[in-house]
Amino acid sequence: MARSAITTVVLTALTVTCLVGEVLAQPKLGPPEISIPPAPVAWQPPTLRGNALPINLPTALKLVNARTIDIAIASQRIQQANAQFDQAKYAWLPTITIGADYLRHDGRFQEAGGGIINPSRSSFMAGAGVNAIFTPSDAIFAPLATRQVVRSRLADRDTIEMNTMLTVAEAYFSVQQARGEYVGALTAVKHAEELVRRTEKLAEGLIAPVEAVRARTDLAIRKQAAFAAQERWDVASADLIRVLRLDPAALIDPVEPPHLRVTLIGRDETVDTLIPTGLRNRPELASQQALIEATLQRLRQEKIRPLIPSLVLKGSGTNPPASFSGGVFGGGNDALNRYGPRADVELQVYWELQGFGLVNRAKVHERRAEHQLAMLELFRLQDRIAAEVFQAHAQAKSAADRLTHAESGLKDAADSVDKNFQGLSQTRRAGDLIILMVRPQEVIAAVQSLSQAYSNYYGAVADYNRAQFRLYRALGYPAAYLAGNEAVCAPR
Numbered sequence: 001m002a003r004s005a006i007t008t009v010v011l012t013a014l015t016v017t018c019l020v021g022e023v024l025a026q027p028k029l030g031p032p033e034i035s036i037p038p039a040p041v042a043w044q045p046p047t048l049r050g051n052a053l054p055i056n057l058p059t060a061l062k063l064v065n066a067r068t069i070d071i072a073i074a075s076q077r078i079q080q081a082n083a084q085f086d087q088a089k090y091a092w093l094p095t096i097t098i099g100a101d102y103l104r105h106d107g108r109f110q111e112a113g114g115g116i117i118n119p120s121r122s123s124f125m126a127g128a129g130v131n132a133i134f135t136p137s138d139a140i141f142a143p144l145a146t147r148q149v150v151r152s153r154l155a156d157r158d159t160i161e162m163n164t165m166l167t168v169a170e171a172y173f174s175v176q177q178a179r180g181e182y183v184g185a186l187t188a189v190k191h192a193e194e195l196v197r198r199t200e201k202l203a204e205g206l207i208a209p210v211e212a213v214r215a216r217t218d219l220a221i222r223k224q225a226a227f228a229a230q231e232r233w234d235v236a237s238a239d240l241i242r243v244l245r246l247d248p249a250a251l252i253d254p255v256e257p258p259h260l261r262v263t264l265i266g267r268d269e270t271v272d273t274l275i276p277t278g279l280r281n282r283p284e285l286a287s288q289q290a291l292i293e294a295t296l297q298r299l300r301q302e303k304i305r306p307l308i309p310s311l312v313l314k315g316s317g318t319n320p321p322a323s324f325s326g327g328v329f330g331g332g333n334d335a336l337n338r339y340g341p342r343a344d345v346e347l348q349v350y351w352e353l354q355g356f357g358l359v360n361r362a363k364v365h366e367r368r369a370e371h372q373l374a375m376l377e378l379f380r381l382q383d384r385i386a387a388e389v390f391q392a393h394a395q396a397k398s399a400a401d402r403l404t405h406a407e408s409g410l411k412d413a414a415d416s417v418d419k420n421f422q423g424l425s426q427t428r429r430a431g432d433l434i435i436l437m438v439r440p441q442e443v444i445a446a447v448q449s450l451s452q453a454y455s456n457y458y459g460a461v462a463d464y465n466r467a468q469f470r471l472y473r474a475l476g477y478p479a480a481y482l483a484g485n486e487a488v489c490a491p492r
Contacts, residue, residue, distance in 0.1 A: 035261050040410040040457065043257050046183055053241075053250035057260070060172050060244065061165060061482060067245045068164050074157040081146070081153040088142040094132035094313065101125045101318040103331075124336050127327010129315040136308045141301035148294035155287035158478065162283070164243070165479035169469040171240035172254065177462035178233035180258030184454025185226035191417055191447045192219040198424060199440045211440040218444045225451060258458050262465045264472040264482070267400060271393045274475060278389040279382060281476025288381055292374045299367040306360045309349045317344035385474070392471035399464040406453070406460040413446070413453035420446040 065071055104122040111117060192215070199207065199215045237252040254260075265274075279285065315325025330339035354360050423438030472482065 035263070036257060037259060037261060039257065039259050040407050041187075041414045043259070044183065045257075046179070046186060048251065048253055051247065051250045052253045053247065054253045054255050056255035057169075057172055057262070060168050060240070061479075063244045064161065064164050064168055064479060068168075068243060069245070070160050070164055071157065074153070074160045078150070078153045078157060081150045085143065085146040085150050088138075088146040091142065092132070092134050092139040094130045097129040097131065097323055099126070099324075101324060103318075119333070121331060121333055122336060123329065123331030125318055125324060125327050125329040125342065127317070127324045127329075127342070129317075129324040129326070131314045131323075131325075132312070134311040134313075135305070136310070137301045137305040141297045141304075145294040145297040145301070148290040148297065151290035152287040152294070155283040155290065158283035159287065161479040162473050162476070165482065166469050166473045168240070168243055170466050171236065171243055172252075173462040173465045174236040175233065175240055175252050176254050176256070176258040176260065176465075177458050178229060178236045179254065180458030180461070181455050182226065182229035182233050183258070184451060184458065185222065185229040187454065188447055188451040189219070189222045189226050191421075191450065192222040192444075194421070195219075195424075195440060195443050195447065198421075202440075207440060214444065215440055218447065222447070222451065259461055260465070261403075261461065262468050264468045265396065265475070267397065269393075271390055274393055274471075275386050275389045278385050278475045282385050283476065284381055285378070285385070288374065288378045292371065292378060295367065295371040295374045299364065299371050302360065302363045302367050305363075306351065306353050306357060309351050312346075312348040312350070314346050314348075315344055316346045317342055385476075388474040389471070392467060392474040396464070396467035396471050399460060399467045403457075403460040403464050406457040410450075410453040410457040413450040416446045417443075417450050 102122070102124050106120045107118065109117050109119055196212070196215045196219050199212045202211075234251065237250075238248070240246075240252050241248060241250060315323060317324045317326070317329070325345045326341070326343040328339055329342035330336050332338065354363075420438050420443045424440065424443055426437040428437055
């Protein structure tokens, strides 16, 4: 009794949560803030090669429902669940059979009194039958359970849409990051080439010959970094193309510059207010709540199965029975004759105790265990969602802080390279010696710092955007709202 009472209280709480969630699930969101701030350093798109495919973020998000396989699979699962619901809903209706039956017997036959005779006879019947087995437990509770499965599948599709939206966004920002790092690597290559040119022209009295070797070595390293960045761009592009099912031979060329910033959730939101929002909105919880209700209906179904009788309606005019209940019948010894109408209907009411009732009891225990497991899975899911909201909020906050420092660091690194090159052409006298204001190895260090600053900056921008989408998804806001919002199409 205690366990039953606890179950009732928990289910009541879940029902209230579900109803409240349906009211509050619609997010009160303003338009997403899509901004393209001034670049910290001059931005020049790289020269494209091969089959370039220009695409922007709004287009990629709108292709989520139209192109992805996962959502198509989820839609088919909804159709499957609806078909199963229809089967359960109409299972109590009678089955109609229409056809003909021919019987021929030759040889020995035992009469009802025990005597053996040796008749030869045949019969023919054409007609129809109405046959039904009405089990109240199945007719009442099976549709209720399968209806909840349909609700679960609908919520699962929303979950897949959110996950796919996040996958597309992360892949898109990975392309942006790789392209930005590639441009940064090319910029470092140009500076390294300029350093080699200047170093080789400097007089031997100003620098040691090893300085030119060091500059050429760094140039080779910069070129290797550019090739690696180009490879990352190709790989990230292929990943996004795979998700959106676009031309596999194309190279994604984002329309927006790589310093595009997307702010979906403001930084002033606290994690204490975000976690309840996620617990209200996440479709995974709605899906699991529906499954809990389905297991509860199946438990009730097994509890009343041995208590309420089943009703069987069948025809018995032919062998095997349950085929025809009425029609035209005729027969004879050597010829089929004497046709006339025939009707044979049998109605049964019976109780069924499977295995003296022990099997029924075992099925009740099985359904109760399924119900408890579904509830425990819900609790585990709530814990996971709360953790995801906390983690996404921390990532968004950290990425925003890193982005501020990375932007100023890139500006300083670019300014350092310019001033080091200026100092490379300036000399000063120290006694009888003329020395350079800046040595080539100092310029090399500045170029290396610039290359790292590019990676830090574009990595921070991409991490910021990815964290915003992760937080958006963790809060359970629908992907359709974001993909259909026209504000995304008009960056500010």
